[in-house]
Amino acid sequence: MPTKPTRAPKAKPTSAGSSTASGADAELIILTRKTLGEVKGRIWGQFIELGGRCINGGIFDPGSPLADEHGVRRDVFDALRELQPTHVRYPGGCGVAYFDWQELVGPVEERPRAKLFRMTRVPQSTAFGIPEAYDYCKRLGAELYLTVNAHTQTPQDAGYLVEYLNGTTPTKWADLRRKHGREEPYNVKLFGLGNEIYGTWQPGYKTPEEYVAWCKEAIQEMKAVDPTIEIVVCGCGRYNPEWDRKVLKGLIDRVDMISVHNYFGRPVFKDNMAAYRVCEEMLNWLNVSVDEAMDSLLTRKIRPGLAFDEWNVWYRTTHDPLADVEEIFNKGDALTIATLFHVMLRHTKSITLSNISEAVNMVGGIFTDRERSVRQTIFYPQKLFRAKHSGRVVETVVDAPVFAAKHERFFCGIVDVKKAQDPTVPTLLHFNDVPALDALATVDEARGRLSLSVVQKLEDRPLRTKLSFRGLQPKGAKVKVHRLTGASLEVMNTLDSPHNVGLETSVQDVGEVFEFPPASLTLLEFEL
Numbered sequence: 082m083p084t085k086p087t088r089a090p091k092a093k094p095t096s097a098g099s100s101t102a103s104g105a106d107a108e109l110i111i112l113t114r115k116t117l118g119e120v121k122g123r124i125w126g127q128f129i130e131l132g133g134r135c136i137n138g139g140i141f142d143p144g145s146p147l148a149d150e151h152g153v154r155r156d157v158f159d160a161l162r163e164l165q166p167t168h169v170r171y172p173g174g175c176g177v178a179y180f181d182w183q184e185l186v187g188p189v190e191e192r193p194r195a196k197l198f199r200m201t202r203v204p205q206s207t208a209f210g211i212p213e214a215y216d217y218c219k220r221l222g223a224e225l226y227l228t229v230n231a232h233t234q235t236p237q238d239a240g241y242l243v244e245y246l247n248g249t250t251p252t253k254w255a256d257l258r259r260k261h262g263r264e265e266p267y268n269v270k271l272f273g274l275g276n277e278i279y280g281t282w283q284p285g286y287k288t289p290e291e292y293v294a295w296c297k298e299a300i301q302e303m304k305a306v307d308p309t310i311e312i313v314v315c316g317c318g319r320y321n322p323e324w325d326r327k328v329l330k331g332l333i334d335r336v337d338m339i340s341v342h343n344y345f346g347r348p349v350f351k352d353n354m355a356a357y358r359v360c361e362e363m364l365n366w367l368n369v370s371v372d373e374a375m376d377s378l379l380t381r382k383i384r385p386g387l388a389f390d391e392w393n394v395w396y397r398t399t400h401d402p403l404a405d406v407e408e409i410f411n412k413g414d415a416l417t418i419a420t421l422f423h424v425m426l427r428h429t430k431s432i433t434l435s436n437i438s439e440a441v442n443m444v445g446g447i448f449t450d451r452e453r454s455v456r457q458t459i460f461y462p463q464k465l466f467r468a469k470h471s472g473r474v475v476e477t478v479v480d481a482p483v484f485a486a487k488h489e490r491f492f493c494g495i496v497d498v499k500k501a502q503d504p505t506v507p508t509l510l511h512f513n514d515v516p517a518l519d520a521l522a523t524v525d526e527a528r529g530r531l532s533l534s535v536v537q538k539l540e541d542r543p544l545r546t547k548l549s550f551r552g553l554q555p556k557g558a559k560v561k562v563h564r565l566t567g568a569s570l571e572v573m574n575t576l577d578s579p580h581n582v583g584l585e586t587s588v589q590d591v592g593e594v595f596e597f598p599p600a601s602l603t604l605l606e607f608e609l
Contacts, residue, residue, distance in 0.1 A: 105547040105594050107481035111522045111533065113552035115476040118429030120523055123271075125467050126226065126436025127166040128391065129214070131176035131205045132198050132443060133405030139441035140217070141209040145451050152208065153217065156454045160447045161221060161440060164460070165467050168224040170390055170436050171214045173276050175200060178232035178284040182242045185210035187261045199284070201402045211246075215267055224271060226390075226436070231275030231295055231315075232285025239274070240302025247307040271434075273313040273340060273390065274299060279324050289324050293331030300335050311337040313388045313434070316370075318343060318363045319491040325367060329374035333385065338433055340388040341367050344444075344492040345421065346396035348501045350413045350570055350600070353394075354538040355486035355512050357420040357519065362510070363491075364389070364424070368431050386433025389425060393438045394418060394459065396496040406443045409575065412567035412582050412600075415458040419536050419565075419602045422466050423521040426474050437463065448576065455579040458572075461565055462602060465584055469532045469563065469604055472525030477533075481518040481544065487511045517544060518597070524553060526609065531555055534604040537597035540570065545596050555591065555607035562587050565602040 129136050143152030172180060179196050184207055186192075195204035211227070218225045227246075229239050241254045246267040248255030258266075274296050278287050287295065292315065300312055314332055316339040317324035329339060343363055345356035364387060371385055394414045398406055408414075418437075425435050437459075441447045446460035487509045489496070500506065519536040531553065537544055567582040574582050597603055 104545070106544045107479070107518055108547040108549060109518065109520050109533070109535070110478040110480070110549045110551060111531070112476040112478065113522075113524050113531065113550060117427055117474040117476055119473060120426065120429060120471050123167045123224070123226075123434040124425065124429060124432065125164070125166055126168040126170060126390070126434065127161060127164065127223070127440040128170040128174065128436045128438045129172075129440050130174035130443065131172040131180060131209075132174055132200070133407070134442040134449070135439050135445065136172075136209050137206050139445070139447070139449055141206075141213070142449070142451065147452065147454075151213075154449070154454070157441055157447055157449060158217075158220070160454065160456055160460070164446070164463050166221060166223045166436075168226045168271065168434070168436065169214070169218050169221065169440075170226040170228060170273070173228050174391070174439070175276060175283060176205065177228040177230050177276050179205070180207070180230060181234055182211065182230060182238065186212060186245065187257075200282070201400050201405050203402050203405070212261075212263070215269070225269050226271045226273065226434075227269055228273045228276055229299070231278055231292070231299065232283055236295055236298035236302050239299040240306060243272075243303045243306040243310065247310070270309060271311050271313070272303065273315075273388070275315050277342060278315050279317050279321055289327035289331075293328055296332055297335070313338040313340050313390070315339075316341045316367060318367060322366060322370065325370040326373065329370055329385075330377060333374040333378050336385055338386045338388040339367070339371065340390045342391035344393055344395040344438075345417060345488070346394040346414065347488060347496050348396075348498045350540060351484060351515075351538070352486045352488050352501065353413060353417040354420065354519075354536075355488045355510075355515050356417050357424050358512055358515065359488050359490060359510055360392075360421055360424045361428075364428055364431070387428070387431050388434040389432050390434060390436050391438040392421065392435075393444045395444045395492070399495055407448070408444045409448070409573055410458045411571050411573045412458050412565070413570040415462050415565060415582065416536050416538075416570075416600065416602055418459045419462040419466070419534065420519045422462060423519055423534070423536070426466075426470060426521050426523070429474055450576055453576045455574050455576050457574050458567070458582040461582065461584050465563055465565075465604055466534065469606060470521070470523045470534070471528065471532075472523050475522050475524050477520040477522045479516045479518050479520055481516045481546070482539070483514045483516050484539075485511070485513045486515050518546065524609070529609045531607040531609055532604060533607070534602070535597055537599065537601045537603070540600045543596050543598050545594050547594050553609055555609065557608045558591055559588050560591050561606035562589050563604040563606065570600050
């Protein structure tokens with residue numbers, strides 16, 4: 082069972098040169114001139130799906146008193162806007178395999194009333210279709226990342242979709258868009274070809290050879306209409322690494338990104354603190370596969386990026402007709418999310434797209450009923466990092482106590498407490514050297530700030546940590562301290578109690594040694 086969480090005290094910075102400075106428990110060395118990558122592009126994405134209550138009953142809920150005249154929930158929109166997403170993935174996920182794109186355009190009254198999401202045998206309305214998703218993204222200031230049904234539709238259908246969206250010619254599908262009331266093209270530029278199409282849980286799943294053949298034809302059809310679009314193909318990661326090799330070998334000369342998915346989490350907090358290691362190993366493996374494929378095509382100039390376009394904490398709930406994958410997150414989950422964002426930011430040279438899964442209700446950062454909504458605990462690391470990490474990611478060296486932990490190699494379904502205690506489960510990776518501190522630093526010269534976010538992973542004691550800056554030095558005598566609140570690791574934000582976890586900011590004296598509370602997330606914002 083998890084150890085009893087401790088209440089997090091406030092941080093206690095001590096002045097440089099004090100008698101306690103040499104007695105620090107750990108040290109963080111921030112190498113401000115060693116750049117790991119830039120914080121730019123499509124790395125702060127969200128995901129909305131025609132499944133469960135994500136769109137229907139979440140984003141779009143005409144029966145709610147909080148909906149606008151178009152049926153869109155105002156409160157959910159305002160919460161999403163706080164996160165400033167760079168892009169939004171739609172309509173799936175698994176949901177994409179159940180919809181022909183032609184059923185998601187045109188007058189709502191001419192669309193099918195609903196399509197059956199056969200995973201749960203629950204109908205999904207088609208009223209929030211492609212035009213509605215596009216307009217929603219425009220209002221958010223985000224790009225639409227459109228997933229193509231590569232499962233049960235044809236490569237020609239993919240080409241027709243691009244013609245409908247982006248075509249300027251007087252031809253059938255562009256004219257259909259005009260008939261639907263939109264003269265100018267949508268100019269959607271980002272398309273993913275299928276979702277987890279390697280999996281038997283998906284309608285129209287394919288072998289890698291079948292998928293490569295489908296994609297070759299589809300990409301040719303799509304780019305004949307608009308050669309400026311970007312294509313993301315399905316990768317697999319740990320679940321089936323041979324899939325990645327075969328797909329990349331077949332498509333390396335014509336794709337822009339390859340996607341990978343994973344979900345993390347266990348009932349034991351210290352095991353959750355090893356999730357970032359599983360994530361890093363997965364990304365490193367995929368990078369090796371990309372490099373191998375690049376070696377087979379020496380004429381290619383541009384290396385495909387990684388699209389980390391489905392990830393989150395998910396280990397408690399299953400697909401259920403009434404509450405499909407509806408996780409209620411606690412503070413410990415929010416700390417796990419923070420460590421995974423650290424991985425994403427450390428890998429910005431290879432990760433060219435990232436979006437957390439999902440936005441609302443289904444493992445969502447926002448949770449609703451008909452009349453209320455709440456920002457779940459995992460909402461707040463997203464908001465904090467989006468606001469404060471910018472510029473260059475720089476290397477941080479951690480010298481801290483270590484502990485042992487274990488975590489699944491890939492998403493293995495619901496993890497109960499009994500299974501979590503069994504160290505012999507073959508899907509587990511074991512780590513004996515998980516550092517008690519996980520840190521990520523960014524330098525933004527334009528804003529004149531250095532941001533250092535730190536997850537302290539020990540539940541039973543604080544860590545007095547010496548902060549050592551190499552190169553650029555913080556200036557001034559004060560530092561802004563942003564902290565995730567919450568009385569224990571198990572506390573949650575619920576519809577009835579929405580404010581148990583949030584963010585608090587204080588201004589404190591700069592010191593050489595900083596005390597990070599037990600099991601905490603802290604972001605220090607220094608002036609440069």
